[in-house]
Amino acid sequence: MFLPRILLVLTAFSLFTSLAVSQTPPPPPPGGSVPTTKILAIGHLTAGTSRDKIMPVMQKEVRDTVRLYLAGKIDQWFVRRDQNGVVFILNFSSVDEARMALEKLPLGQAKLMEFDLIPLGPLAPLGLLLQAVDGAAK
Numbered sequence: 539m540f541l542p543r544i545l546l547v548l549t550a551f552s553l554f555t556s557l558a559v560s561q562t563p564p565p566p567p568p569g570g571s572v573p574t575t576k577i578l579a580i581g582h583l584t585a586g587t588s589r590d591k592i593m594p595v596m597q598k599e600v601r602d603t604v605r606l607y608l609a610g611k612i613d614q615w616f617v618r619r620d621q622n623g624v625v626f627i628l629n630f631s632s633v634d635e636a637r638m639a640l641e642k643l644p645l646g647q648a649k650l651m652e653f654d655l656i657p658l659g660p661l662a663p664l665g666l667l668l669q670a671v672d673g674a675a676k
Contacts (some may be wrong), residue, residue, distance in 0.1 A: 557650075558568075574658065576657075577656065578658055579655050581653045587651070613629050623651070
């Protein structure tokens with residue numbers, strides 16, 4: 539009884555990994571597309587931005603960023619190790635909402651920092667694992 543379940547899980551995992559590395563996107567999960575639940579915001583300084591331009595606004599930038607965090611809009615934040623900038627995991631359901639909030643920060647208003655915004659959602663191919671398990675249980 540245990541061996542068939544392991545084989546089923548391994549087969550489903552194999553199917554999942556082949557879909558995950560495929561060049562074509564997987565089919566939408568049952569019931570439609572997955573919702574955007576987080577936004578990955580990768581911040582970088584705009585061209586020509588120097589320390590002299592940033593320092594006068596940093597105290598207000600940090601204060602306003604902490605306010606976004608305390609309001610639950612920033613879930614996690616990190617410093618970039620490859621260049622100057624930050625990475626946020628944001629709690630917004632759309633890129634437009636996230637962009638508007640980040641543009642209101644002092645560095646955004648001064649056009650000193652820009653963000654690449656990537657919508658994130660649940661890993662849809664995991665639904666295939668559930669279908670495989672549910673189908674085998676019937």
